[in-house]
Amino acid sequence: MSLxxxxxxxxxxxxELARLQAAELPRVIAQxxxxxxxxxxxxxxxAPSGVADFAGIELTTKQDLRDQxxxxxxxxxxxxxxxxxxxSGTSGEPTASYYTDEDWTDLAERYARKWVGITPAxxxxxxxxxxxxxxxxxxQAAGRLRGATIVPGDARSLATPLPRMVRVMRALDVTLTxxxxxxxxxxxxxxxxxxxxxxxxxxxxxxxxxxxxxxxxVRRQRISEIWGGIPIVEEYGSTETGTIAGQCPRxxxxxxxxxxxxEVWDPHTGTLSATGRGQLVVTPLYxxxxxxxxYNLADDVEVxxxxxxxxxxxxxxxxxxxxGAGYPVGSGTVTQQRLEELVFGLPIAYEVMFWRAxxxxxxxxxxFEAPDAVRERAVKELARLIDRELGVPHDIxxxxxxxxxxxxxxxAQRDILKxxxxxxxxxxxxxxxxxx
Numbered sequence: 472m473s474l475x476x477x478x479x480x481x482x483x484x485x486x487e488l489a490r491l492q493a494a495e496l497p498r499v500i501a502q503x504x505x506x507x508x509x510x511x512x513x514x515x516x517x518a519p520s521g522v523a524d525f526a527g528i529e530l531t532t533k534q535d536l537r538d539q540x541x542x543x544x545x546x547x548x549x550x551x552x553x554x555x556x557x558x559s560g561t562s563g564e565p566t567a568s569y570y571t572d573e574d575w576t577d578l579a580e581r582y583a584r585k586w587v588g589i590t591p592a593x594x595x596x597x598x599x600x601x602x603x604x605x606x607x608x609x610x611q612a613a614g615r616l617r618g619a620t621i622v623p624g625d626a627r628s629l630a631t632p633l634p635r636m637v638r639v640m641r642a643l644d645v646t647l648t649x650x651x652x653x654x655x656x657x658x659x660x661x662x663x664x665x666x667x668x669x670x671x672x673x674x675x676x677x678x679x680x681x682x683x684x685x686x687x688x689v690r691r692q693r694i695s696e697i698w699g700g701i702p703i704v705e706e707y708g709s710t711e712t713g714t715i716a717g718q719c720p721r722x723x724x725x726x727x728x729x730x731x732x733x734e735v736w737d738p739h740t741g742t743l744s745a746t747g748r749g750q751l752v753v754t755p756l757y758x759x760x761x762x763x764x765x766y767n768l769a770d771d772v773e774v775x776x777x778x779x780x781x782x783x784x785x786x787x788x789x790x791x792x793x794x795g796a797g798y799p800v801g802s803g804t805v806t807q808q809r810l811e812e813l814v815f816g817l818p819i820a821y822e823v824m825f826w827r828a829x830x831x832x833x834x835x836x837x838x839f840e841a842p843d844a845v846r847e848r849a850v851k852e853l854a855r856l857i858d859r860e861l862g863v864p865h866d867i868x869x870x871x872x873x874x875x876x877x878x879x880x881x882x883a884q885r886d887i888l889k890x891x892x893x894x895x896x897x898x899x900x901x902x903x904x905x906x907x
Contacts (some may be wrong), residue, residue: 488785500525502546507543531765537564552569556605599626610680646675660825693819707724711763711768712755727785731754748772750770810837813856825876839853
């Protein structure tokens with residue numbers, strides 16, 4: 472059954488937005504009770520049914536989803552499923568997620584809410600994994616919904632090495648890309664390795680979409696500078712929820728609170744609130760196959776109501792993640808977020824793109840790549856910034872280009888080959904059956 476879904480402009484103030492949410496909650500709760508997990512959770516006691524019961528619903532956790540693998544959260548007949556996905560499993564065992572065709576319309580609409588737009592005139596390079604995770608499929612569905620031409624440049628396939636992607640971007644006049652911030656840097660480095668200038672030699676490129684890593688404003692501005700000043704448009708989501716926040720023209724991330732109810736859980740007090748700092752809890756409002764009630768994403772965030780100069784009547788979110796975690800060094804504390812701001816605060820002429828750091832109890836070790844001509848100056852400048860801003864003991868090393876990101880990764884034109892079974896004399900038959 473197709474449900475009418477709200478779009479920006481359907482409300483003009485927070486109270487109207489809250490009424491939109493409240494109107495959908497009884498249906499959402501009823502749908503959730505069709506799944507084995509929620510039916511079992513409330514077996515033998517009164518199940519929630521309306522808005523008044525929502526505040527008493529306990530959190531759904533990632534462990535709940537792992538325990539219900541694969542179909543314990545399913546609330547529709549298997550025949551209705553359109554796709555099945557699993558999370559990357561980077562923080563533990565993967566979780567399963569599944570969607571109907573109707574769910575996919577909601578997913579695509581939310582992703583497509585980019586302030587720069589997605590149009591039939593766009594050629595859209597999707598440079599994220601097409602594996603069990605949802606990320607590439609999400610962008611492809613949104614691009615097709617808006618009529619764009621999709622270039623499926625899977626980031627985990629041997630058939631799509633970085634040099635090939637750079638060639639494709641130029642040959643096809645790619646206008647939009649979708650990849651994580653590090654991959655955007657990798658594409659820029661690959662273009663430079665091929666003798667190209669990212670800021671000038673991709674004139675069709677008008678915006679780059681990104682997610683999956685906490686992104687400071689300084690880093691986003693630097694990426695934009697590297698690519699000639701085009702917008703770097705961030706979003707936030709997960710395989711279990713799809714896109715749940717998007718960037719406005721002023722650079723803030725706004726929660727799509729017309730398509731989900733968002734709360735912040737304080738793990739120290741166990742309380743839930745609409746704003747503040749803690750872990751993000753989400754209840755999708757238009758989910759058929761796998762309804763989630765108060766699902767704790769366990770991502771550290773800071774949610775605020777208002778305060779953005781744009782005209783979107785939606786709460787803002789800052790995703791902190793591990794980047795917000797502090798490491799003690801000497802008498803001070805270092806966070807990835809603050810250190811990233813200093814690294815990318817170096818002049819663009821130093822061409823610093825790739826770096827790493829290790830926080831030891833008495834010393835902060837930082838390494839970064841820079842060209843020979845500017846490396847020494849870059850080291851001295853970063854040392855000065857760390858002294859001034861962090862005040863911790865440090866050891867900074869400037870490395871030749873290709874040290875942290877091997878040159879072969881930026882230049883190898885490696886394509887996947889079909890399996891072979893017959894080899895000639897002198898050929899390596901250890902490659903039989905296996906891909907070369």
